[in-house]
Amino acid sequence: MLDRLKEGLQSAIKKLIGATTVDEATVKEFVRDLQRTLLQADVNVKQVLEITSRIEKRALQEAPPLGLPRKDHIVKILYDELSSTLGTEAKIEIPLGRTYTVLLLGIQGSGKTTIAAKLARYFQKKGYRIGIVCADTYRPGALAQLTTLGKQIGVEVYGEEGSKDATGIAERGLKHFEGKNIVIIDTAGRHKEEKGLLEEMKEIASKITPDLTLLVVDGTIGQACYPQSEAFHKAVPVGGIIISKLDGAAKGGGALAAAAATGAKIFFIGTGERVDDLELFSPTRFVGRLLGLGDIKALLERARELELEADSKKMQRLMSGKMTIDDLYEQLEQMKKMGSIRKILELIPGFSQAPIPEEELEGLDEKLDKWRSIILSMTREERINPDIMNASRVRRVARGSGTSEKDVKDLLTRYRQTKDLMKASKGRAFRQLLKRLQQS
Numbered sequence: 001m002l003d004r005l006k007e008g009l010q011s012a013i014k015k016l017i018g019a020t021t022v023d024e025a026t027v028k029e030f031v032r033d034l035q036r037t038l039l040q041a042d043v044n045v046k047q048v049l050e051i052t053s054r055i056e057k058r059a060l061q062e063a064p065p066l067g068l069p070r071k072d073h074i075v076k077i078l079y080d081e082l083s084s085t086l087g088t089e090a091k092i093e094i095p096l097g098r099t100y101t102v103l104l105l106g107i108q109g110s111g112k113t114t115i116a117a118k119l120a121r122y123f124q125k126k127g128y129r130i131g132i133v134c135a136d137t138y139r140p141g142a143l144a145q146l147t148t149l150g151k152q153i154g155v156e157v158y159g160e161e162g163s164k165d166a167t168g169i170a171e172r173g174l175k176h177f178e179g180k181n182i183v184i185i186d187t188a189g190r191h192k193e194e195k196g197l198l199e200e201m202k203e204i205a206s207k208i209t210p211d212l213t214l215l216v217v218d219g220t221i222g223q224a225c226y227p228q229s230e231a232f233h234k235a236v237p238v239g240g241i242i243i244s245k246l247d248g249a250a251k252g253g254g255a256l257a258a259a260a261a262t263g264a265k266i267f268f269i270g271t272g273e274r275v276d277d278l279e280l281f282s283p284t285r286f287v288g289r290l291l292g293l294g295d296i297k298a299l300l301e302r303a304r305e306l307e308l309e310a311d312s313k314k315m316q317r318l319m320s321g322k323m324t325i326d327d328l329y330e331q332l333e334q335m336k337k338m339g340s341i342r343k344i345l346e347l348i349p350g351f352s353q354a355p356i357p358e359e360e361l362e363g364l365d366e367k368l369d370k371w372r373s374i375i376l377s378m379t380r381e382e383r384i385n386p387d388i389m390n391a392s393r394v395r396r397v398a399r400g401s402g403t404s405e406k407d408v409k410d411l412l413t414r415y416r417q418t419k420d421l422m423k424a425s426k427g428r429a430f431r432q433l434l435k436r437l438q439q440s
């Protein structure tokens with residue numbers, strides 16, 4: 001599946017790993033290789049540029065955690081960015097004691113009927129009792145096709161040969177399958193365009209109120225998945241998407257990226273014509289496989305360990321009250337990277353409950369800039385041990401940084417407060433902030 005994309009990505013990685021040094025030129029070439037590969041997979045140009053410019057920026061700016069080779073760090077960045085492009089993993093929770101209904105939609109030929117059987121098979125393997133309803137009253141032989149598939153997997157199919165009342169069939173089908181854990185409803189999708197499809201969906205959905213509505217999109221159409229997915233996502237914010245026919249679809253990468261770009265969650269992917277060719281979609285697992293899972297997993301574990309180690313060493317230092325001005329500077333830089341101060345403050349426990357008045361936030365960014373230049377004017381010794389800052393040192397630093405002595409004193413006060421707070425809370429506040437920064 002997606003062999004060309006896989007080969008392209010893996011050969012870009014191999015080239016990076018094989019390079020003697022990693023400088024700007026190496027990163028740029030790596031990025032160009034990625035761009036070519038992603039474009040070939042029919043990922044939308046704008047999306048390709050967005051993804052790769054994030055990768056380039058991070059690869060050039062981020063320092064790898066201590067002990068992790070720069071090349072490995074760049075591969076990890078690629079993994080992060082590709083996975084997050086594809087969204088987050090979907091979860092389906094089947095309630096006990098009532099029937100969970102799944103409605104399948106999608107234009108004709110997208111793979112709905114095949115997916116109906118695959119889904120039934122998927123849930124059946126998990127031990128659920130399943131029924132399938134054929135509400136396709138349009139395609140000749142639709143019921144026969146579904147019944148054949150149902151027989152293959154031993155799942156009963158409800159349908160009414162000759163009836164044209166799709167909504168009625170769905171309602172009667174649900175009644176017929178009372179007591180089942182899950183009922184899957186296959187529809188006609190006779191409309192080629194998004195608008196008609198949504199009208200049809202609204203009609204059925206208003207009568208049977210499904211628990212989950214899934215749009216089936218043909219993966220072979222690549223980035224053309226976007227308008228279908230978008231129209232659907234706007235109309236049904238709680239539903240999800242299945243991308244079918246990803247086996248041998250040269251444009252499959254583009255299809256996935258386009259669907260995810262609409263904000264819709266991708267629930268499953270169809271990977272072949274057999275009833276077992278369906279998988280629950282997990283962006284991280286999927287990208288791991290694209291990049292070569294075994295290596296990636298080991299790499300990620302190592303990166304995580306090193307990050308934890310660095311974190312915990314720093315924490316121990318901060319908690320024991322040994323915070324330096326450099327630590328404060330690092331925090332300021334982090335904040336700068338995150339953008340707006342308001343956003344940062346909202347992340348800090350305690351602040352979010354009591355919003356800060358607008359006036360107080362004003363000028364904070366300027367203040368940060370001032371502090372940065374003050375810190376840069378301090379000697380290394382002063383930064384490690386700010387207690388030595390006497391009047392003449394304060395004067396020198398103020399002059400050197402183009403600020404006032406009061407500014408320098410303000411910073412030192414803030415430093416002492418932060419240090420005390422850190423010690424008193426045993427680093428909790430800082431650790432929480434770090435954790436949230438990583439998640440956001």
Ligand code: GDP
Pocket residue numbers: 106107108109110111112113114115189244245246247270271272273277
């Ligand atoms: P529907 O009109 O939306 O119900 O689509 P169907 O389920 O009838 O599928 C249309 C065609 O696509 C059929 O020939 C299927 O065998 C084929 N198909 C469906 N899913 C897949 C898949 O994952 N891989 C491949 N290769 N073919 C598929």
Ligand code: MG
Pocket residue numbers: 112113114136139142187188
């Ligand atoms: Mg069908």
